[in-house]
Amino acid sequence: MSIATFLTRTRGNRDTAQPFGVQDFLAYGYLVLGVLIILVPVLWTFFSSIKSEVAVDSFDTRVLPMAQVEAEIDGVGPKPVWIHTAPDGTRTEVFKAGPTRMMTEVARLAAPEDVYEVPRDELAPKEEVRVAVENYLDPLLKRNGQENFHFATYLYNSVFVTVAATLITLLINAMAAFALSKYRFPGRLTFTLLIVATLLIPASIILVSLFFVVWSFGIFGSLWGVIIPAAATPTGVFLLRQYMLTIPDELLEAARMDAASEWRIFWRIIIPLSLPALSVLAILSVIWRWNDFLWPLIVLISDPNKHTLQLGLTQFAGEFNSDFHYILAMTVVTLIPITLVFVWLQRFITTGIATTGLK
Amino acid sequence: MTPAGLLMAALGLFWGLGGTIWLLSHRRYTLRQVPQFFMDLLGFPVELAQSMFGRVGVPYALLLPNMLIFGFFTFLPMILNLYVSMTGGGSIALFDRPFVGFEKYADLFDCETIFSPRTCSNPGYNFWTGMFNTLWFVLIQVPALCVVALLTALVVNQNIRGRGFWRAMFFYPVMLSPVVIANIWNWVLHRKGALNAAIGETREGLSLLAGVAGFDMVMTVLMAVLLLLASERTLRAQDDPSTAWAAVFGLLFALVCGWAAPLSLMGLSGSFWLGVALAGALVWLVSSGHRLARAAVIGAGIVSVLLLLMVQFDAVFDFGRYRPINWLVTPNTGWPFFWLVFVFCWSHMGFYMLILLAGLQAIPRDLYEAAKMDATKPFRAFWRITLPLIMPTLTVVIVLSLIRSFQIFDEVYLLTGGGPGRETFMVVQNIYEVAFAKDIPDYGQAAAGSVLMAIVIAVFTFFQLWITRRQSEL
Amino acid sequence: MTHTLELNDIRKSFGQVDVIHGIDLAIEDGEFVVFVGPSGCGKSTLLRLIAGLDDPSSGDILLRGRRVNGVPASERGLSMVFQSYALYPHMSVRQNLSFGLENIRMPREEIRSRVEDAAKLLQIEHLLDRRPGQLSGGQRQRVAIGRAIVREPVIFLFDEPLSNLDAELRLQMRVEISNLHAQLGNTMIYVTHDQIEAMTMADRIVVLRGGRIEQVGRPLDLYNHPANKFVAGFIGAPQMNFLSGTLDGRVLTLDSGMVRDVPVAEPGQGETVTLGIRPEAVGVSLDGHGDEQITVENYEQLGAVTYIYGVFPNGESLTVQHAHQIPLTRGQTIGVSFPTEAFHIFGGAGERALEMQR
Incomplete structure (x- = not known):
C-alpha cells in the first residue's frame, strides 16, 4: 500500500479502504467551517478577556494578550516604556517625558534627567505577553471599585435554582410518567391530552397572568417563584413516559407479588430502571434552568441579592457599558461552569438526547 | 401571610407530621431503615391513596403534584389572561382591577390600516x-x-x-x-470588533495583491485550470458524473459568473445570482442522473471559459478602503x-x-x-x-x-x-x-x-x- | 376440611370480552396442579386471578377458607414465577431474593438465612452477587424460582416458566421442579400449553378451553378416560386418531367401511359419532390383513418405535405407533386392526365420551 493511499483513506480496513474523495473533502470542509464559526467567537472572547484594559479599549486584534511594559523610573514613578527606533536603525528604550506631539520629549530609562525630542512615529510601545488577571480578580474580589458583581451570591442563586428545580422536575415528572405509562385508569387519556396541551402553550404568552398567580402565591421575588412554575415540564413527562413504556409489566407484577407497595415499586424498580431517561431529563433541566432569563428577569430583578448569574451579568454589563474588559472576564466566568460540565459529559449528553429524547 | 403561604404550611404539616404519624402507626422501622422511612414519607400521599382506595387511587395520587403545578402555573394563567386582558389599571391585586371590557383590544386595533x-x-x-x-x-x-x-x-x-x-x-x-x-x-x-477587523484586513490584503503586476493573468490561468479540473473530474466518474465534483464546479462557475457580470452588458445587476441558479440547476441535473447531465457540464465548461476571458481580476479584487460597519446599530x-x-x-x-x-x-x-x-x-x-x-x-x-x-x-x-x-x-x-x-x-x-x-x-x-x-x- | 384454594364460579371479562366463563375448582394442600390448554384458553388469566394481579368479575376465590377477592397480591401469601422470570435487572441475585422479604419488614438475619437456604437448595450460591444480565437462561430460571421459595408461600404459581428455555434445559428443569415439589411439599399451580409438561409433572391436570374447564383429573386418568374429544386430542402425542362414523344401536359403522359392535351403555339412534383410537393401540400387519387397509403416505423410523402416517381410501388419515422396526415404503398398502377395548367414542353435544359397558 502506498503512503498516499494510507494517508488519504478514510474508512474501513485495508481491503475496503477508499481514497479520500472530493465528497469527503466537501464534508470535512463544511464541518471545519461550522466548528470555526462556533468556536472562534467563544475563543476570541476568552482571549480578549485576558487582555489589559488598554488593549481591550483600543480593540487590539492580536490574539495574544500584549501589554505595554511599565518601568519604575527613579524620581518619576512608574512609566510605560517605549522603543525609539532611530533612522539609522538603533533601538533605545525610552519613556515619554512630556505630552505626545509631533516631536515628543523622551528620556532613556537609565538617564531620566536627559530629556531629548524624537518624532512621534519613531516611537513604538515596548510590549510583553501578560495575562490580565485583574480583569477577573477585581470584580470577584471586589477590588478597584468593582463592587457590583456579587459572584458568590449569583452563583449560589443559580445553583440553588438549577438544583432545586431539577430535583423537583425529576421527581414529579417521573411520578406522572409512571402513572401514565403503567396504569389503566379512567381519565388517562384526558390527562395525557392536558399535558400535550401544555406542550403547545409557550411560556411567554402566559407571562402576565403567571405574574399575577405567582404574586398571589406569595413567592414573587423569591427563588421559589422561579423554581416552582417551571418544575412541571411536558417534555419531561413524555420523555420519561416513552421510556417507562419499555419496562416490562411483569417486573411490576413480580414486585407486587413481592409485597411491594406501589410507591416502593416506583422508587425501587421504576426509578433505577429509568435512569438513562432521567439523566437526559436532568441535563435538559439543568440547561433550561441555568440559562433561564426572561422569567427570572421579571420575578427577581428588584432584589440584587436574588439575582442569578445571568441576571447579575446583564446588570453588570448594563451598568458599566464601556468596561469591556470586566464584562468579558465575567462572561467567561459565567460560561466556564457550563462548559466544564459539557466537556465532562459531552458524549453522554449528545448521545443521550439523540437516542432517548424527543422522538 | 398570604393565603397561598397558609396553604403551603398546611400542606407541609399534613405531609410531614401526618405522614410521620401514619407511617409509624402502620409500619415498624428499625434504626437501619431510617432512609427507607424518609423515602416512604416522600411518597406518603401515594401510600395513603393506596391504603384508602387500593391500586385504583394510586395513579391519581402520582399525577397530583405535576397536575397541580400545571393547573396553577399553566392552565390557570391561560384563563386568567382573558380576564386580565379585560381589566385596566395598574393594581396587582387581581380583584381590585376595574373591568373595562374589550377596551384594551380596541386600543390595539385602533389603526387606519392594520398592516401599517x-x-x-x-x-x-x-x-x-x-x-x-x-x-x-x-x-x-x-x-x-x-x-x-x-x-x-x-x-x-x-x-x-x-x-x-x-x-x-x-x-x-x-x-x-x-x-x-x-x-x-x-x-x-x-x-471595532474582530469581524470588522478581519474583513478589513482581508480586503486590504486582496487589494494589495490585486495591485501586483500580472495578477490578472495568473488568476485567469489558475481559475481556468481549476474549472477544467473540476469539469473533467465531474465527467470522468465511471458510469455517471460525480455529484460532489459537480458541486465544486458549480461553485467555481457561480463565482466566475458573478465576477464577469454578463448581465451588466445589458445594464442589469444580479449576475452572481444568475450564476448560482445555473450552478444549482447543473448540480440538480447531475445528481438526479439526468441524461442531459454530461452535455450540461460540457456546455457550462465552455461558457465559463468564455466568461473567464471577460473577467478583469485586478478590478474585481480592488476593494478600496473598508469602512467598518456598526453591525447591530446602523x-x-x-x-x-x-x-x-x-x-x-x-x-x-x-x-x-x-x-x-x-x-x-x-x-x-x-x-x-x-x-x-x-x-x-x-x-x-x-x-x-x-x-x-x-x-x-x-x-x-x-x-x-x-x-x-x-x-x-x-x-x-x-x-x-x-x-x-x-x-x-x-x-x-x-x-x-x-x-x-x-x-x-x-x-x-x-x-x-x-x-x-x-x-x-x-x-x-x-x-x-x-x-x-x-x-x-x- | 377446608381446601388450600377454592374457586367458586369465577368469571372474568375484559370489557365486552368474556375470558373466563365460570370456573369451579378445589385444590388440596400439597398438590401439584397443572393448568393446560391451547393459547387463549384463559389459563394465564386464571392464574393471575388467583395471584391477585387481576380481580375476577364475579365469583369467589377462597384461600384456606378465607375469601380473598380484592385482597392485593402482596397480602395473599402466594408467590409467582413469571414466564419472562421478571428478575429486577438492576439488583443482584441476592437483592432479587431479599426484596420481597424486605418489603414485609422481616429481620435482616432471617432474610439472610432464608436467602442462603434457598440458594443452597437451588445451587445458585455462587451466583448471589451477580446481576440477572450476567446469568444464563437456566440460572435465571433458578433465581426466579428462588425468589418464589424465600417467601415460603402457601401456593407457588408458575406461569409457563419453561417456555423460554431450549429443549434440553427444559427437560432438566422439569425434573428439578418436580423434585422441588417433592422436597418442599408446597401446593403448586403450574400453567403451561405443553401437555408433556403437564403429564410429567402434575398430580392433577386441569384442561381448559375457551375459559371453561374441560376435564380435571390425574394424568393417566385423562389419558385413559378423556371426558371429551378435545381432551382426548389434546393429551397424548402423537395425537389420538379420530375417525367419523355413525352409531346405530350398538353397531358402529365407520365412514371408511368398518362395522363393529361396540359395548356402549346407551344405544345410539343413527347419530354421527367420532371414534377415537390412540396410535399405539392400532395393530399393523404388513401383508394387508386386518380390519381396514391404509396406504402409507409417510413414516418415521425412530429405532425404538415407528410412526406410520397413512390414509384410508375415503381420505381420512390415520397415525399408527408401532413398537418395532418394520420395513416400509411409501405408497405401500398395509392392514390395520382396531381392538374394541381401546375405543373411545365421542358423540352428542360437546362431543362427550360415551360410556362403555365394561
Whole structure:
C-alpha cells in the first residue's frame, strides 16, 4: 500500500479502504467551517478577556494578550516604556517625558534627567505577553471599585435554582410518567391530552397572568417563584413516559407479588430502571434552568441579592457599558461552569438526547 | 401571610407530621431503615391513596403534584389572561382591577390600516410592529434553521471520522446562556470588533495583491485550470458524473459568473445570482442522473471559459478602503436583523441537528443498499428515501423551532434591545415592556397582546401540522 | 376440611370480552396442579386471578377458607414465577431474593438465612452477587424460582416458566421442579400449553378451553378416560386418531367401511359419532390383513418405535405407533386392526365420551 493511499483513506480496513474523495473533502470542509464559526467567537472572547484594559479599549486584534511594559523610573514613578527606533536603525528604550506631539520629549530609562525630542512615529510601545488577571480578580474580589458583581451570591442563586428545580422536575415528572405509562385508569387519556396541551402553550404568552398567580402565591421575588412554575415540564413527562413504556409489566407484577407497595415499586424498580431517561431529563433541566432569563428577569430583578448569574451579568454589563474588559472576564466566568460540565459529559449528553429524547 | 403561604404550611404539616404519624402507626422501622422511612414519607400521599382506595387511587395520587403545578402555573394563567386582558389599571391585586371590557383590544386595533403599524395608536403601533417583526423573523428563521440543521445532520451522518466530536461541537452553543451569547456577539460585532477587523484586513490584503503586476493573468490561468479540473473530474466518474465534483464546479462557475457580470452588458445587476441558479440547476441535473447531465457540464465548461476571458481580476479584487460597519446599530441596512437570525441559528442549531441526526440514524442502512442495488442516484435516494423517512422528525423540529422563534426575547433584548429604532422589536419584548418595564405598568394591555399572540401561534402551529399531515398521507 | 384454594364460579371479562366463563375448582394442600390448554384458553388469566394481579368479575376465590377477592397480591401469601422470570435487572441475585422479604419488614438475619437456604437448595450460591444480565437462561430460571421459595408461600404459581428455555434445559428443569415439589411439599399451580409438561409433572391436570374447564383429573386418568374429544386430542402425542362414523344401536359403522359392535351403555339412534383410537393401540400387519387397509403416505423410523402416517381410501388419515422396526415404503398398502377395548367414542353435544359397558 502506498503512503498516499494510507494517508488519504478514510474508512474501513485495508481491503475496503477508499481514497479520500472530493465528497469527503466537501464534508470535512463544511464541518471545519461550522466548528470555526462556533468556536472562534467563544475563543476570541476568552482571549480578549485576558487582555489589559488598554488593549481591550483600543480593540487590539492580536490574539495574544500584549501589554505595554511599565518601568519604575527613579524620581518619576512608574512609566510605560517605549522603543525609539532611530533612522539609522538603533533601538533605545525610552519613556515619554512630556505630552505626545509631533516631536515628543523622551528620556532613556537609565538617564531620566536627559530629556531629548524624537518624532512621534519613531516611537513604538515596548510590549510583553501578560495575562490580565485583574480583569477577573477585581470584580470577584471586589477590588478597584468593582463592587457590583456579587459572584458568590449569583452563583449560589443559580445553583440553588438549577438544583432545586431539577430535583423537583425529576421527581414529579417521573411520578406522572409512571402513572401514565403503567396504569389503566379512567381519565388517562384526558390527562395525557392536558399535558400535550401544555406542550403547545409557550411560556411567554402566559407571562402576565403567571405574574399575577405567582404574586398571589406569595413567592414573587423569591427563588421559589422561579423554581416552582417551571418544575412541571411536558417534555419531561413524555420523555420519561416513552421510556417507562419499555419496562416490562411483569417486573411490576413480580414486585407486587413481592409485597411491594406501589410507591416502593416506583422508587425501587421504576426509578433505577429509568435512569438513562432521567439523566437526559436532568441535563435538559439543568440547561433550561441555568440559562433561564426572561422569567427570572421579571420575578427577581428588584432584589440584587436574588439575582442569578445571568441576571447579575446583564446588570453588570448594563451598568458599566464601556468596561469591556470586566464584562468579558465575567462572561467567561459565567460560561466556564457550563462548559466544564459539557466537556465532562459531552458524549453522554449528545448521545443521550439523540437516542432517548424527543422522538 | 398570604393565603397561598397558609396553604403551603398546611400542606407541609399534613405531609410531614401526618405522614410521620401514619407511617409509624402502620409500619415498624428499625434504626437501619431510617432512609427507607424518609423515602416512604416522600411518597406518603401515594401510600395513603393506596391504603384508602387500593391500586385504583394510586395513579391519581402520582399525577397530583405535576397536575397541580400545571393547573396553577399553566392552565390557570391561560384563563386568567382573558380576564386580565379585560381589566385596566395598574393594581396587582387581581380583584381590585376595574373591568373595562374589550377596551384594551380596541386600543390595539385602533389603526387606519392594520398592516401599517404607523397608522395605529401608540400601543397598537408597538404591538403590531413587534408582531410583524416577529412574523418576519419566524418566516426567515424557521426555514433557515431547519435547512442548516438538516444539512449539518446529513454531513455528520456521513461515514466520517470523529462523529462524536463534530456532534458535540455543534451542540456546544446550546449549552450557553443568552446573556453569554449576547456578550460574545456584541464583542465580535462591535464596530471595532474582530469581524470588522478581519474583513478589513482581508480586503486590504486582496487589494494589495490585486495591485501586483500580472495578477490578472495568473488568476485567469489558475481559475481556468481549476474549472477544467473540476469539469473533467465531474465527467470522468465511471458510469455517471460525480455529484460532489459537480458541486465544486458549480461553485467555481457561480463565482466566475458573478465576477464577469454578463448581465451588466445589458445594464442589469444580479449576475452572481444568475450564476448560482445555473450552478444549482447543473448540480440538480447531475445528481438526479439526468441524461442531459454530461452535455450540461460540457456546455457550462465552455461558457465559463468564455466568461473567464471577460473577467478583469485586478478590478474585481480592488476593494478600496473598508469602512467598518456598526453591525447591530446602523439603521435601514438590515444587518441587525440578519445578525439576529444568524445568532439565533448559531445558538439553537445544534439541538435540532441532534434530533434530526437521531432520526437519520433510525433509517435502516439496508434501504440505501437496496437503493444502490437498484442503481438509484444519490440525489434521488435523498429525495425518495431520506426525506420521507425523516419527515416526522422534521415536523417535530419545525413545530418546536416555530414555537421557539415566536417567543424570541432574550437574544434580541440583550443584543439590540429592539433597535435600531424598532427594527428588531419583537412582540414578547412589547409584552414585557408594557407589563414590567414601564413606570406605569399596563397589565391589561400586555395580557391582550398575549392573547392575540397565542392566537397567531395556534394558527401557525395548526397550519403547519395540517400541511405536514397532508404530506404524510401521500 | 377446608381446601388450600377454592374457586367458586369465577368469571372474568375484559370489557365486552368474556375470558373466563365460570370456573369451579378445589385444590388440596400439597398438590401439584397443572393448568393446560391451547393459547387463549384463559389459563394465564386464571392464574393471575388467583395471584391477585387481576380481580375476577364475579365469583369467589377462597384461600384456606378465607375469601380473598380484592385482597392485593402482596397480602395473599402466594408467590409467582413469571414466564419472562421478571428478575429486577438492576439488583443482584441476592437483592432479587431479599426484596420481597424486605418489603414485609422481616429481620435482616432471617432474610439472610432464608436467602442462603434457598440458594443452597437451588445451587445458585455462587451466583448471589451477580446481576440477572450476567446469568444464563437456566440460572435465571433458578433465581426466579428462588425468589418464589424465600417467601415460603402457601401456593407457588408458575406461569409457563419453561417456555423460554431450549429443549434440553427444559427437560432438566422439569425434573428439578418436580423434585422441588417433592422436597418442599408446597401446593403448586403450574400453567403451561405443553401437555408433556403437564403429564410429567402434575398430580392433577386441569384442561381448559375457551375459559371453561374441560376435564380435571390425574394424568393417566385423562389419558385413559378423556371426558371429551378435545381432551382426548389434546393429551397424548402423537395425537389420538379420530375417525367419523355413525352409531346405530350398538353397531358402529365407520365412514371408511368398518362395522363393529361396540359395548356402549346407551344405544345410539343413527347419530354421527367420532371414534377415537390412540396410535399405539392400532395393530399393523404388513401383508394387508386386518380390519381396514391404509396406504402409507409417510413414516418415521425412530429405532425404538415407528410412526406410520397413512390414509384410508375415503381420505381420512390415520397415525399408527408401532413398537418395532418394520420395513416400509411409501405408497405401500398395509392392514390395520382396531381392538374394541381401546375405543373411545365421542358423540352428542360437546362431543362427550360415551360410556362403555365394561
